[in-house]
Amino acid sequence: MPSKIYECISKISESIMANKDYLTELDREIGDSDHGINMARGFQAVMEKISPDDSDIGVALKKAGMTLLSKVGGASGPLYGTAYMEAGKIMIGKTELLPEDMKAIFEAAISGIQKRGHAVRGEKTMLDAIIPASEAYSAKISEGSDMISAFEAACSSAREGVEYTKTIIATKGRASYLGERSIGHQDPGATSAALTLEAIRDYMKGK
Amino acid sequence: MVGIVIVSHSWKIAEGVCDLAREMANGHEGIIPAGGLEDGSTGTDAQRIADAIVEADSGDGVVILADIGSAIMSAEAAIELLEDEGREINAVIADAPIVEGAVCAAVEAAGSGSVDSVLTSAEESREVNKL
Numbered sequence A: 001m002p003s004k005i006y007e008c009i010s011k012i013s014e015s016i017m018a019n020k021d022y023l024t025e026l027d028r029e030i031g032d033s034d035h036g037i038n039m040a041r042g043f044q045a046v047m048e049k050i051s052p053d054d055s056d057i058g059v060a061l062k063k064a065g066m067t068l069l070s071k072v073g074g075a076s077g078p079l080y081g082t083a084y085m086e087a088g089k090i091m092i093g094k095t096e097l098l099p100e101d102m103k104a105i106f107e108a109a110i111s112g113i114q115k116r117g118h119a120v121r122g123e124k125t126m127l128d129a130i131i132p133a134s135e136a137y138s139a140k141i142s143e144g145s146d147m148i149s150a151f152e153a154a155c156s157s158a159r160e161g162v163e164y165t166k167t168i169i170a171t172k173g174r175a176s177y178l179g180e181r182s183i184g185h186q187d188p189g190a191t192s193a194a195l196t197l198e199a200i201r202d203y204m205k206g207k
Numbered sequence B: 001m002v003g004i005v006i007v008s009h010s011w012k013i014a015e016g017v018c019d020l021a022r023e024m025a026n027g028h029e030g031i032i033p034a035g036g037l038e039d040g041s042t043g044t045d046a047q048r049i050a051d052a053i054v055e056a057d058s059g060d061g062v063v064i065l066a067d068i069g070s071a072i073m074s075a076e077a078a079i080e081l082l083e084d085e086g087r088e089i090n091a092v093i094a095d096a097p098i099v100e101g102a103v104c105a106a107v108e109a110a111g112s113g114s115v116d117s118v119l120t121s122a123e124e125s126r127e128v129n130k131l
Helices: A004-018 A020-030 A035-049 A057-071 A076-091 A099-117 A127-142 A147-165 A174-182 A188-204 B011-023 B046-056 B070-084 B098-110 B115-127
Strands: B003-008 B031-035 B062-066 B091-093
Touching: A004 A020, A004 A035, A004 A057, A004 A188, A020 A035, A020 A174, A020 A188, A035 A057, A035 A076, A035 A188, A057 A076, A057 B046, A057 B070, A076 A099, A076 A188, A076 B046, A076 B070, A099 A127, A099 A147, A099 B070, A127 A147, A127 A188, A147 A188, B003 B011, B003 B046, B003 B070, B003 B098, B011 B031, B011 B098, B031 B046, B031 B098, B046 B062, B046 B070, B062 B070, B062 B098, B062 B115, B070 B091, B098 B115
Parallel strands: B003 B031, B003 B062, B062 B091
Antiparallel strands: none
């Protein structure tokens, strides 16, 4: 049987592949029209790199991160690559994911993305989806919710974050050249981040 | 001799800038391109950059020049990959245009400059007037 982390990353990869054209279309409007293509190329390589026998969550995440750093090509490569690498570092040796681990993964991924991109919330980036998702998840867990309910809340907050990116000006990346013309368009990176979280949720729910 | 790595989204740009820089630094073997992705497509690849840093280093450190967008982030990620591997290479990124910066850096490196002086040389190239 394939390991859990392999199945979860497969689910993320399937979602990225299925939304390749959609992500590229979003990026055509405010960027350089390659987000979907780049992410799909990255995840195709990730699936070649990780193995169904990789049961150590940290090892699998680090392999995925290394591959994304190398194969994506655009800005999402070092950003997602660093996020997976940082999450991997804290999960080395673990084969089961506890609610607290997921909280730590969110925090490690966010600090990795911030370190790499020198961005903060409100700059029309993937952080505008991931930070609210992380906060919603942590709040639910501390209220005593189970992991799936907490992750549902995280996904709703991520989608709200994606909607919020339509209302703000991009100050990072290629979209920043557009200034106010970036308003009205949702951020492709925030969208792929929301898709990633929804894929993890679907994996948890056994969909 | 301080090594120089040229990072570009395009392998042609990276190779071409290295060719120009080498002309100014007779016999300097540590001027290494890290352009594009492995399959030749446009983009930057942190692992490729990390390999180039290792190749460029002769023990005296490496100055990296990078072009637009993700090039700087990938170069930073490459330095961290090497740190994670426990390699002790003094690799720094220059805040400089890659063509002018590479030529100035190559001259300084060939003249037995240090990482600091090669970095300064590359960064000072920003101030050189063309007209």
